[in-house]
Amino acid sequence: MSIREIQDEIVDEFSMFEDWMQRYEYMIELGKSLPLIDGKYKTDDNIIKGCQSKVWVHAELEGDKLVFTADSDAIITKGIIAILIRVFSNQKPQDIIEANTEFIDEIGLKEHLSPTRANGLVSMVKQLKMYAIAYQTQLN
């Protein structure tokens, strides 16, 4: 599936919930199923700055696609990362670089996060794109 198709799917899923408690429950479930980062990558270098809870992200090329794994010490944060990874993992770096992130606004995620978490979300997206840029350079 393309990044856009996955984003549309997520927007659809989120529109089915009646309130934000249900959305949180869903994010908590997603958090629990997050593809966990290998322990050896949970280093300070891999911590995303700007997140108040700790977030580690690791990126690896598999063929021509970039695969992300991640972890956090907070479960809702893990849920947010899980959404981002579902969108951006297993995609070509160039597609990740070019992807827009309007779906975040469409599902109302940012406005329903505390300001510190919303900042963290922005940092996470930025970090995933930075990885894509780095790996795209390598592919070139």
Added chain:
Amino acid sequence: MSNTSSFDVAVIRKDFPILDREVNGKPLVYFDNAATAQTPKQVIDAIVDYYSNYNANIHRGVHTLSQEATDKYEQARLKIQKHFNAGKSHEIVFTSGTTHSINLVASGFSAFLKKGDELIVSAMEHHSNIVPWQMLCERTGAKLNVIPMSEEGELILDEYHKLLSDKTKLVFCNHVSNALGTVNPIKKIIDAAHNVGAAVLIDGAQAAPHIQADVQELDVDFYTVSAHKMCGPTGVGILYGKEEWLNKLPPYQGGGEMIAEVTFEKTTYADLPHKFEAGTPNICGGIAFGAAVDYMNAIGIDKITAYENELLAYATEQLLTIEGLRIYGTSENKTSVISFNIEGIHPYDIGSILDKLGIAIRTGHHCAQPIMDFYKIPGTVRASFSFYNTKEEIDTLVEGTKRAKAMLQ
């Protein structure tokens, strides 16, 4: 369950317009009072009155509005002086808040310190009572020593006494810990410091909303307060300083208001307190701070303390019924602050769920990272109660926390 007290909380709540609002479709339960307290309509009215009727710059104007604004601003200073029982009104310096007050003193002490001098800080300070002193130490070569704390969140005074010597020039400590709620034995701390000739600054930001402080009885050299913690507006506070200290300290900022005479050859400074009040101050804020002090005194600080202690006892008892919940800061001597965690759950997650239920609490390190390091935790959930809160609201918090726990585990 009933809100037994000598004052009627239902009547008091009517003074706070914000308490009627809903958050995420639920009635607001505001338990982030240690971060900022809500504002009663008496204070809001004072702000509206200022801008509607006598907004003018103070101290220098010849016209009526300026005179009215000056009178009200100086009346506010007198109210604050009386409230904290300062001996003289010019010992009350208006600042932008506790952080500004502390920086003012820390900056001034550069003139008095040299390499080899020592300062003492407590282990449970807000960053605003740590960082300015670290900067002072960097400038002067003085050394910063720390009074350790116990598992209960109390300062270990025996260790404090060992740190004191004739090298000690200044001791600073909060009256009440913002993260734990501990009321520190500041009278003992002050007396012991004075015995070795050291000055003492007490950060009263978290004490002033809950308990009475008498700066003369305490014999404290500096005491700092932020208006917004005690029903006043943000961006204003005071530094109380003993006259002899304020006279000794050099000015903090240069500008208008703080001068007696300016020539390009030499400037002489204004008398206290204006020496420390450079520039146009937060006039409206100062006046509204005075209104906040009036408001709290009309209720009575003793009554506020007694009622908040009831809330603290009730909330402590109810929260501890939740399995796996641990309270940080278990001193016998506390104000109405409860910092807690639930085993295996990140405080941010609990805070996020509670927000969706309309409950405002604080999560994180509360600008007191050394305390979090002491307990080896990333942060806590902090519920802090004010006299306008109720036991019913505490029940809502307990139910919400149980629900969050069930979702998150």
